[in-house]
Amino acid sequence: MKTTGLSELDAAVAVANHRNFRAAAVALGVSASALSHAVSSLETRLGVRLFNRTTRSVSLTEAGENFLAKVEPALHEIAEAMDLANEHRDTPTGTLKLNASDLAVLQILRPLILAFTRRFTDMSVEIVTEGRLVDIVADGFDAGIRLADDVPLDMVSIPLGPPQRHIVVGAPAYLAGRKKPRSPADLAEHICIRRRLPSGAPYKWELAKKGQRIKLEVSGPLLFDNHHLVLSAALAGAGLAYVNEWAAHEAVANGKSVQVLADWTPPYPGLCLYYPGRRRTPAGLRAFIAMIQELGVSGRTAIMVDTTGR
Numbered sequence: 289m290k291t292t293g294l295s296e297l298d299a300a301v302a303v304a305n306h307r308n309f310r311a312a313a314v315a316l317g318v319s320a321s322a323l324s325h326a327v328s329s330l331e332t333r334l335g336v337r338l339f340n341r342t343t344r345s346v347s348l349t350e351a352g353e354n355f356l357a358k359v360e361p362a363l364h365e366i367a368e369a370m371d372l373a374n375e376h377r378d379t380p381t382g383t384l385k386l387n388a389s390d391l392a393v394l395q396i397l398r399p400l401i402l403a404f405t406r407r408f409t410d411m412s413v414e415i416v417t418e419g420r421l422v423d424i425v426a427d428g429f430d431a432g433i434r435l436a437d438d439v440p441l442d443m444v445s446i447p448l449g450p451p452q453r454h455i456v457v458g459a460p461a462y463l464a465g466r467k468k469p470r471s472p473a474d475l476a477e478h479i480c481i482r483r484r485l486p487s488g489a490p491y492k493w494e495l496a497k498k499g500q501r502i503k504l505e506v507s508g509p510l511l512f513d514n515h516h517l518v519l520s521a522a523l524a525g526a527g528l529a530y531v532n533e534w535a536a537h538e539a540v541a542n543g544k545s546v547q548v549l550a551d552w553t554p555p556y557p558g559l560c561l562y563y564p565g566r567r568r569t570p571a572g573l574r575a576f577i578a579m580i581q582e583l584g585v586s587g588r589t590a591i592m593v594d595t596t597g598r
Contacts, residue, residue: 479527
């Protein structure tokens with residue numbers, strides 16, 4: 289029997305973890321057809337079917353469960369052995385796989401990600417951006433980047449910047465002739481641009497002042513699943529928007545947008561890098577963490593986030 293390659297074993301493990309060929313292919317950075325071919329080739333060489341496939345689901349056969357129970361730990365051992373060998377190099381090599389929201393990546397792209405690739409020229413960085421939270425271990429990521437409040441409790445986390453906040457903004461053209469809101473109740477008299485969460489539910493505006501906290505479901509004819517579109521619509525004069533202050537900073541600074549309800553939008557904990565502490569930390573991730581600590585300000589393990597948007 290022809291020797292089975294590690295790529296075929298990786299393919300089988302990814303499909304087993306995701307229970308979906310397309311999702312597994314995305315995690316491995318290959319096409320769904322290439323992944324399917326790799327799994328089929330492995331099954332042919334083994335002479336057994338590892339997966340039951342239907343048009344709606346993928347599940348392991350009994351043979352598949354027994355096979356993967358032995359193979360997956362072995363693959364982890366191989367990965368650790370390769371990483372241990374990597375430690376003897378002058379600089380780390382390989383791929384650092386990160387999962388984050390697109391807004392988080394935009395904030396750290398210039399001060400951290402690009403600086404990392406310039407310093408460690410043998411490293412590549414692969415980033416998957418999505419609004420929903422994922423299991424970074426099951427999906428094959430080295431680390432995630434999210435707001436501190438969204439980091440799972442069983443993860444090690446490192447702050448990446450100062451506190452953040454959402455603010456309510458509107459274009460001067462929209463506010464002309466309208467009374468600016470002074471309290472959350474006044475939003476009922478305004479057109480609001482809404483955003484849909486990855487779960488499908490509309491996002492409720494979270495406002496707070498002097499211990500009073502309100503989650504407000506606003507109304508308006510526009511509903512987007514992307515914060516860039518929400519802000520763009522607000523800048524075009526379509527209504528008021530509740531957006532990340534970093535994203536709206538330049539528009540507010542140059543007068544293209546006006547902030548309202550400023551006393552109702554307090555800060556909240558900022559971005560964090562997080563990763564599992566129960567397994568060996570890859571050399572590339574350790575180098576990334578060291579750079580974060582090196583760029584710390586006033587002894588804090590945080591980096592200065594570029595708030596200019598440039």
